[in-house]
Amino acid sequence: MKSEYDLVVVGSGAAGLTCAITARKQGLDVVVLEKEPVFGGTTALSGGVLWVPLTRHGRAQNPGDTVQAVRDFLQAETGRFYDSESVEAFIANGPQMVDFLERETSMKFVPTLYPDYHPTAPGGADVGRSILAQPYDIRGLGKDMDRLKPPLKTITFIGMMFNSSNADLKHFFRATKSLRSALYVARRLLNHVKELVLYRRAVQVTSGNALAARLAKSALDLGIPILTSMPVARLATQGDRVHGVYVDNAGAERLVGARKGVVLACGGFPHDKERVAQAYPHVRRGHQHLSPTPVGNTGDGCRMAEAAGGYVDIRFPQPAAWMPVTRVDFGKGETGVFPHLLDRYKPGVIGVLSNGRRFTNESNSYHDVGAAMIKACEGLPETAMWLVCDKRALASYGLGYVKPAPMPIKPFVRNGYLVEGKTLWDLAQQAGIDPQGLEDTVREYNRHAVNGEDPAFDRGGNSFNRYLADPENKPNPCVAPLTDGPFYAIKLVMGDLGTFDGLSTSTEGAVLRRDGSVIEGLYAVGNDRASLMGGNYPGAGITHGPNMTFAYITARHIASGIRAREAREDREVVAA
Secondary structure (H helix, E strand, O other): OOOEEEEEEEOOOHHHHHHHHHHHHOOOOEEEEOOOOOEOHHHHHOOOEEEOOOOHHHHHHOOOOOHHHHHHHHHHHHHHHOOHHHHHHHHHHHHHHHHHHHHHOOOOEEEOOOOOOOOOOOOOOOOOOEEEEOOEEHHHHHHHHHHEOOOOHHHOEOOEOOOOOOOHHHHHHOOOOOHHHHHHHHHHHHHHHHHHHHHOOOOEEOHHHHHHHHHHHHHHHOOOOEEOOOOEEEEEEEOOEEEEEEEEEOOEEEEEEEEEEEEEOOOOOOOOHHHHHHHOHHHHOOOOEOOOOOOOOOOHHHHHHHHOOOOEOOOOOOOEEEEEEEEEEEEOOEEEEEEOOOHHHOOOEEEEOOOOOOOOOOOOOHHHHHHHHHHHOOOOOOOEEEEEEEHHHHHHHOEOOEOOOOOOOHHHHHOOOOEEEOOHHHHHHHHOOOHHHHHHHHHHHHHHHOOOOOOOOOOOOOHHHHHOOOOOOOOOOOOOOOOOOOEEEEEEEEEEEEEOOOEOEOOOOEEEOOOOOEEEEEEEOHHHEOOOOOOOOOOOOOOHHHHHHHHHHHHHHHHHHHHHHHHHHHHHHHHO
16 A cells, blocks of 8 residues: 555445546546455445436436436425535436446446336336446456455345346246246256355355446456555544545554545445434434444544534435345344345235334335334334235245245244234234234225225335236236235334435535535545435435446546646746
8 A cells, every 4th residue: 555645535335436436547546445354335235226317228218208307306306405506417427427437447237127216206207217237247356356245145045146126036936936937046046056166155246246346346457456454544634624544554543645635435324323313213212223234334434524624414304215124133143134125015915013004005115115114103112014924925925034935934933033823813912013903904905905906005006116016916016915824924123225414515525514615635425425315215226326426526526626737737837
């Protein structure tokens, strides 16, 4: 590690790496510092989807999409937090960022079929705004392969990854019903076992692991050092300007200078206990919260910026991207957090509170269900919901960490993760749900579900509800009655995928003081910066898409400022 660089980027997630790559392509000398022994940050654990409207991929899918439609959608979704300058910058630069990465680096994207999460909102779209990192063979990272953060253990099958946005998972759900799917699954499993024998991990990666791997490959190919196990202790300041960072190098502080700036990309504050207790309404009540984000995301960037004069306001009605989760016991003292991304959409699965009553459309986005859950549990002893299903739904789709048939379920019943009851009354008593409430709810739900209807919450009423459901379940892919015992339930509590509130910055990413002035030499990208979405989550990839776009903008802004100063200095020399 050198003692000085043009740009120091703190954090190795998608935003930090995009900023570093863009800056390097603009001629800057860049280093990436990562506190963990592995790189990839929250990105490596994510779905790897980017919400970037009007890309070449999206225009091919939805040629009728327009700039005005995107404006209308973002204005409807963000309300009083609508920032027209940032929105215009995002719309203009998002497709440029995608084209730049695909043209200049190892980054490749593929289109998805994801609708916007609120497709019926003004300007909403049924397809064409979300793209996905193309799967990647991490052997391309060479000796750095082992430094890539592995995916969440809870969302893999013996370490094997899936894409929810293609046919991959559909084959696994149909493995016992279709010879074609069975052969597909057999081939996938055989190849995966070979990878485990040879490399002790999956080398064919998808989703956020592919996004992180492709960006890291691109950075390393450009000669950008990604220095892991290199936590930044504090910023180095001189007067009102940030000129570097102090790293904790084997217990001793070492100054790493930054001639042109420091970029904070530390992943927000989902594991900053003090700030979470201030920001999250259910935590303020004393209720449980489990985040599947990296435990190292402790708000380092926010704290360092505040020490230099920046500020973080808890301003958004929803300060984080909510994700209902369950705790998984792997045995031998090891636990994990399972994010409920898929099961809620499936027919024959409903969500109830401790009173046995449904409270929302289970097939809405995880964030919307989470927000509804927090609101519905106000005044209750805990913020929790139970997913309830019958044996047919469990066998077909699984439930949480419990896999579909023919995988065994008894280990999960024995360790308490899955509650089993011969009748709904029996199930409710064992799960801690009001038995009469649950029986009444299921009876009323079934009365309409036999016809594929849900008058209470209009489940299956829009394209997003239906996208992750079961298209073979007619007439409504989201709705089926719960009829055949035994019945099953798992208890979900609140988690998050990252924070929305963050540092106040200019559109270009410069960290601001409360008086609106810029802290020279200090920038924030990713979840360290307050979200463009104003605390809402309107589409798949609204974290990565804007975060990578504004990281691209920030790097170009820093580089253009340097060029402008150099040109001015040249003119002054000539004039003299």
